[in-house]
Structures are given as C-alpha cells and as structure tokens.
Amino acid sequence: MINSIKKRWGLTVALVIFIFLVMLAAMLLAGTLVVLLHVLGVLEPWGAPQHGAIRSGAPVGWLFAMMAFSITLGISIAWFFSEKALRPIRRIIEATHKVASGDFDVRLNVRGVYELEELSRSFNKMAHELSTIETLRSDFINDFSHEFKTPIVSIRGFARLLKDETLGDKERQEYLDIIITESERLTSLSENVLNLANYENLEIIADITDFRLDELIRKAVIQMEPKWQAKNIDVNIEIDEVMYKGSADLLQQVLLNLIDNAVKFTGSGGVIEMQLTHDEGAILLSVKDNGIGMDEEIKARIFDKFYQGDNSHTGVGNGLGLAIVKRIVDLCGGRIEVQSKQNTGTEFKIRLPG
Numbered sequence: 001m002i003n004s005i006k007k008r009w010g011l012t013v014a015l016v017i018f019i020f021l022v023m024l025a026a027m028l029l030a031g032t033l034v035v036l037l038h039v040l041g042v043l044e045p046w047g048a049p050q051h052g053a054i055r056s057g058a059p060v061g062w063l064f065a066m067m068a069f070s071i072t073l074g075i076s077i078a079w080f081f082s083e084k085a086l087r088p089i090r091r092i093i094e095a096t097h098k099v100a101s102g103d104f105d106v107r108l109n110v111r112g113v114y115e116l117e118e119l120s121r122s123f124n125k126m127a128h129e130l131s132t133i134e135t136l137r138s139d140f141i142n143d144f145s146h147e148f149k150t151p152i153v154s155i156r157g158f159a160r161l162l163k164d165e166t167l168g169d170k171e172r173q174e175y176l177d178i179i180i181t182e183s184e185r186l187t188s189l190s191e192n193v194l195n196l197a198n199y200e201n202l203e204i205i206a207d208i209t210d211f212r213l214d215e216l217i218r219k220a221v222i223q224m225e226p227k228w229q230a231k232n233i234d235v236n237i238e239i240d241e242v243m244y245k246g247s248a249d250l251l252q253q254v255l256l257n258l259i260d261n262a263v264k265f266t267g268s269g270g271v272i273e274m275q276l277t278h279d280e281g282a283i284l285l286s287v288k289d290n291g292i293g294m295d296e297e298i299k300a301r302i303f304d305k306f307y308q309g310d311n312s313h314t315g316v317g318n319g320l321g322l323a324i325v326k327r328i329v330d331l332c333g334g335r336i337e338v339q340s341k342q343n344t345g346t347e348f349k350i351r352l353p354g
Helices: 001-040 060-101 114-161 169-201 215-223 225-230 248-264 297-300 311-316 322-330
Strands: 209-212 234-239 243-246 271-279 282-289 335-341 345-353
Touching: 001 282, 060 114, 114 169, 169 335, 215 225, 215 248, 215 271, 215 282, 225 248, 225 282, 234 322, 243 248, 248 271, 248 322, 248 345, 322 335
Parallel strands: 234 271
Antiparallel strands: 209 243, 271 282, 282 345, 335 345
C-alpha cells in the first residue's frame, strides 16, 4: 500500500514540498524585513493612526527596495532548490550521452524521488541490455566471418589444385568431394543465418494449424534416418498421440535440429530416446542421447549463436541450430532446458503450452 502511494505520488509530493518551501521562505523573509524596518523606524508601529504604513518623510524607495530584495532572495531560494532537484536529472542526461557515444558500462544510482529511482533502474537495465547486444553483435560478426571464410579458403585451395594437369583421377575426385562438402557447408550456414534472422524478427506466428505432433516427430526421425543409421545409432521413441495448434514448419525445424545435434554428439552404436506426453495443459517433449555430454560452462552457452563447445565437431556444424531451436520455442510461448553430464549424455526438454 505504501509502495503504491509512493509510486503514484512521489514526484507530485516532491514538487508540492518544493513550492511550499519557496513560499514559506519568502513569507519568513518578508516578515523579517517588516520587523527590521519597524526596528529601524522606517515603518510606523502596529496600529498607529497614520494613513500609510510608511512614516512621513520616509523615502518610498524603501518599499521598492524591500520588494526587490524579497523577490531576489525568493528567486535565489528557488534556484537553490531547483539545482538540487535537477541534479539527478542532469546525471541521467549525462549518462544518456555516454551511452549514445557507445559507453555501455555507465550506471546510475539515483536516490530520493520514486520516479527518478525507477528511471535510474530502467536506465541501468537498458545499458546492460545494450552492452549484451553489442557483445553479441561483435561476437556474431567475428564468428560468422570465421565460419564463412574457412570453407571459402578450402574451396579456393582445392580448386587451384584441380588446375594441375598431372593430377590423378583419384585425387581429382577426392578434391571435388571436398569442394562439394564445403559448398554444402556454406549453403547450410547461409540458410541457418537467414532462418535465424527471420525468426528473431518474427513476433507473431502466422501459419497456425491443428496437427498431430507425434506424427511430425515420426516424420522428422525418418527424415534424419540416413544420419543416425550411418553411425549405427538406435532411435527409441515413446510418444503419445498429441494434437498441437501452431506452426508445423517451425516445430519441424526444432525436431530436426535436436535430432541432428543428438546424432552429432552420440558415438557409433549409441542410443537416442524421444518422448512426448501431454500432461496438465502442457506438452512435454524430450530428446535424450548417451553421447559425450557437456560441462557446466558449455551448457551455460549452448544456445548462443555460433557457439560450439566441442571443437572436435566444429567441422560438421555452425553453432546456429540450437540458437534457432531456442528462438522458435520462445515464439511458441514455451521453454527449453538442457540437462547434461560429461561422458554420460544430454537431454533437451521442451515444454509447450497445450
């Protein structure tokens, strides 16, 4: 209750107090001057039978001098309180200019009026978010440049080798296969960057339909079959029949990326388990593997763009798949979490409204 009143009336009360103090100071000043003039004999005593308050012969300039002095002192008092009241606002303006010039480390600690405290907290939050965005932007550019440059350098190098007329057919085919692989890697990178950019700018999902989520999972498993069969991985699915209202294309992206990630980090002869249940108004989806797992540091950054915790697998990915998954789940109003332990495996759990 008190916080509510403080939130609503903080600045209003401060302005009222400010005006009251100025008026009170002016009144005290005027009273003091009147008493002083009485003592000096410039004004008649109270109740004297004179037609005017000023003694006969006293210069009228005294009255104007008193008024001018009162006004001057009143303005000075108002100026003093205004300077004190506006000091936090000036600090905020100065900090805003620093942020505008690119200094995102500036922080404010304004105390006193509730609205200014709230503005200070909002400013600090804004500066922190801008700092995070700038860091991500810088990392994104650096990582993207690296990821894009590596296959291009490889393609250029092997293309030059193909110009050698003495090159044997076996080597020529090997170099051509490398060029094709690197080209596909560039294509995948470009598609993922475009998809992520589209999803990040997307606020409302348009193509919403009712569909069987369990059937979508089966189709995704079949679509990824060449990859998990190549590593002799068993895929076990325990899924209930679940109707879902949303975008089938977006959910398919989620499933394909999660299955691909599980295959990528699961060794030959491993196991991938998928579960789907509908419980208490929520849809629960789990993709679990018994692969290499990850430590806490990797787990904390697993959804960052271009982040690849295991360097031994960087050649078969670009670190955008899980970032896309996270964004799509957020768009669907759900949440995703990861549980993992090194040399034991990883489990991604998705909770969707349903």
